[in-house]
Amino acid sequence: MRILTVVYTLIALALLLSFPEPASAHLVSTRFGELYSGLIHPLTALQHLVPWLGLGLLGGLLGNRTSRWVLLTFPLSAGAGALLAGGLPATAAIDHVNLFSFIVLGLLVALSVRLNRPTFLGLTVIFGLSHGFANGTPDLSGVPLLLYAVGVLLAAYVLIAIATAVTQLVSQRAAWGTIAIRAAGSWIVAIGLVFGGYSLTAGV
Amino acid sequence: MKKTLKNDLRPLLAVLLLFYAAAAFAHAETGVAGGLVSGLLHPVLGFDHLVAMVAVGLWGAQLGKPAIWVLPITFPVVMAIGALAGVAGLPLPFVEFGIAGSALVLGVMVALCLRPPFWAAAAMVGLFALFHGHAHGAEVPSAVNPLAYGVGFVTATGLLHLAGILIGVLLRWPAGDKVVRACGVAVAAVGLLALTLTFVPA
Amino acid sequence: MKPAAWIPAWIPAIAVAALAWAAPAAAHDTPIALLTLKETQPGTFVERWTYSSSLNIAAPTPVYPEHCVAEAPRVVCGELGLTGDFSFEKLGERYSAAVVRLMPLEGPKRSYTFTAAQPVITLTASGILPLSHIVAAYIPLGFEHIMLGIDHLLFVLGLMLLVSSPWMLVKTITAFTIAHSITLGLATFGVIGVPEGAVNALIALSIVILAVEVLKLRRGRAGWSATYPWVVAFGFGLLHGLGFASALTGIGLSQANLPAALLFFNIGVELGQLAFVAVVLAVAWSHRQLRAELPRWTETVAVYGTGTLATVWFYDRFGAIVAPLVT
Structure with a gap:
């Protein structure tokens, strides 16, 4: 244990020295850097929350071997999308x-389509990037x-992990589970149709 | 020992609630709460809306498979198509008449426990869905937050179907069948009342 | 329940990577704008702003009661004095809270805390606030304080890694809660003083120690800390409570409202802590449900990362205390 302590003291010192002015950066007084706002933004905006839940429902209806990869692909592509938004101009196409x-x-979800793994993960990456971009x-x-x-x-990550796992649990354990989830999928279609129609006609 | 769904879900529900409480402290969008509430209330405050939606669930329960699962899945989408027309401001003739009428017709169907062929029932409910959707959709452009309003009225409609289906669980017992039919009579009465009111000049 | 399998490792790993990139946090404080209003003639006040933000972000705009005329820096309220609805615009975007410290010609000084959840306060001549104002103001402040306090959260995460059963987790978190409530109370009432720099340095050290204990446990050498994690939680909880207190004293409370404000701030902190624990547990459960457990070494890496980061904080905060003494 002593050797261990020495090792990470050295690492710590090295890190410390690599920051010329550590005390000048108060993370928290700028609201935790922007980490907190990045975390809160998608969770309080329904235009992200609703389709993300949809993705969780979709993943939860598929088998483990397919769905668990969403834990990796979706968060990473959403993060990448948000990074891209810093460098590229906003575009209506993303919306x-x-x-x-x-x-x-x-x-x-409503049709309970059994997507294969590449298609499902492709969707998670595309929508991850687009939603991440729109959050940026x-x-x-x-x-x-x-x-x-x-x-x-x-x-x-947090949202998709919980949504996918809960969906899986409900669809596996309860006889009515799959029907309830498919009905929820149709709610999302309905919300999308109404909101989409409104956005396109009102030019929002 | 097989774990039950209920036991697994209880802590999770608590988690989700807490989580949302956390998020609610910082809103990225304006008017979410207001939009949600007005959307949730819109189908509930119109009494003919409310009873018609419950009747859809009741009738679905009476018809059994496949209606019991096709209805809750297709109704929201068809309703959304009606809502689109409402959003766009396309006039749909006799909207109020259609909604009150839907309550009357669905109430009668449930009260008499009528079982038309599946396609006929689906077409009838689909037509009613368009009227209901149109009435909700017409409010969208004036909502504080149109998306939140949309989420609200779709969710409320779905939950009313669910209420109907849950009452329909009573059908397992002979006495329950009578209760469900009595509900149908009540729905039809509300529909009839609303229908006569549409003829009274304001 | 094996400790290895139930905490997803990459939450702390990513947080640590991000923080290490961004620079170590110094003592963490809740960003607050302080507006002092000094009565110079009866009904006339002079404004003075103090920002505790290190970046000089513009203060939120005060909206005075209707009968008051603001001609910066003077505010003329006439015979009615400073009573009625007082609010701030754009609060919560950059500042967690705005504190108004009122210094009337006669009578005691008063403080009012405005937050995004409580942007309007109805001022009265007596200066006592209704309970609803205090609840609405201090629960969110406490919640936000712990959510922004990454060092407190890392400590709680460390405790979660140390315990081996749900029941032990309940006992440990309760011990932590009781301990920090005690010191938060004592410090707020001025029974004990808080050397802020030293407390923050020691909080960082508590995470380092906890990380070491977790690593010991993972190597199969469970010490007393793994057998009695609530003792660790209680001991260091006393320390973390002092950390919360430094945030609360910075807000500036009037004596009359102190007990209630303290209570609801503490409730806010507990709610935030429970929300954090709940989210971590929910995510861990999701990984198990989806059969997506990560290999054990990822967690070890995360614990090392957390320990390293906390060590950096410790040196940084310790250096901040020592530096003025040396030069």
């Missing part, structure tokens, strides 16, 4: 992709942007 995600994910803000760059993206990643 359209996100509207589309309501309907695609909702329909797949162009005002950030550098370290704050990275922290913000990590926040989005953590939010995506």
Whole structure:
């Protein structure tokens, strides 16, 4: 144990020395860097929350061998999307992709389509990137942007893990479970249709 | 020992609630709470809406498979198509008449325990879904937060179906059948009342 | 329940990586803007702002009661004095809270705390706030304080790694809660003083020690800390309570409202702590349900990372105490 202590004291010293002015950066007085805002943003915005839940429902209806990879692909692509948003101009096309995600994910759940692994993971990456991008803000760059993206990643991870696992549990343990989940999928389609129609006609 | 779903879900529910309480301290979107509440209340406050939706669940329970699971899955989507017309401001003739009428017709179906062929029942419910959706959709552009409003009214409608289906569980017992039919009579009465009110000049 | 299998490792791993990249946090404080209003003539007040933010972010805009006329830095309220609805615009975007310290010509000083959840306070001549104001203001403040306090959360996470059964977790978290409530109370009432720098340094050290204990346990050498984790939780909980207290004293409370404010701040802290524990447990459960447990070494890496980060914080905070003495 002594050797261990020495080793990580050395690592710590090295880290400490690599920061020229550690005391100047108060993470928390800037609201935890942007980590906290990145974490909260997608969870309080229904246009992300609803389709993310949809993705969780979809994953939970598939087998373990397919669904567990979503824990990796979706958070990482959402984080990457948020990073990209710092460098690229915002575009309405992304919002359209996100509207589309309501309907695609909702329909797949409602129809209980057995997607194969590459297709499912492809969807998680595409929608992860688009939703991550829509969460991002162009005002950030550098370290704050990275922290913000990590926040989005953590939010995506926590939400998708719980949603997928709960769906799986419900669909496996209860006779009515799959029907309830498919009905929830159709709610998401309905919400997507109404909101999409509104967004396109009102030009939001 | 087989674990039950109930035992597994209870702590999780608590988790989700706490989690959402945490998130609620910082809103990224405005008007979420207001939009949700008005959306949730819209189908509940219109009494003919409310009873018609419960009747859909009741009738689904009476018809049994496949209606019992096709209804809750397809109804929201068809309703959303009606809502789209409402959002876009496309006029649908006799909306109020259609909604009150749907309560009357569905109530009668449940009260008499009528079993038309599946496609006929589906077409009838689908038509009613369009009227109900139109009425909800027309409110969308004026909502504080249209998305939250949409989430609210879709969820409320779905939960009302669920209420109907749960009452339908009573059908397992002979006496329960009478209770369900009595509910149908009540629904039909509300529908009839609402229908006559549509003819009274405001 | 094996400790290895039930905490997903990459939550702390990612948090640690992000924090290590961003720079070590110094003593963490809740960002608060303080507005002092000094009555110079009857009904006329002078504004003075103090920001505790290290980045000079513009203060939230005060909205005075209707009969008051604000001509910065003076506020003229006339005969009615400073009574009625007082609020702040854009609170909660950059500042957690704004504190108004009122210094009237006669009578005791008063403090009012505004938060995003409580942006409007109705001022009265007597200065006593209704309970609902205090509940709405201090529960979110406590909640936010622990959520932003990554060092407290890492400590709680460490405790979760140390325990081996759900019942032990309940006892440990309860011990931590009781301990930090005691010192938070004592410090807020001024029974004990809080050397803020030293407390923050020791809090960092408590995480280091905990990380070492967790690593010992994982090598199969369960010491007394794994047998009696609630003792560890209680002991260090006393320390963490002092940390919470430094945040609460910074807010500036008037004596009249102190007990209630303390109670609801503490409740907010507990709710935040429970929410954190609940989310970690839920995510861990999800991994098990989805058969997506990670290999054991990932967790070891995360514990090392956490320990390293806490060590950096310790040196950083310790250095901040020693540096003025040396130079």
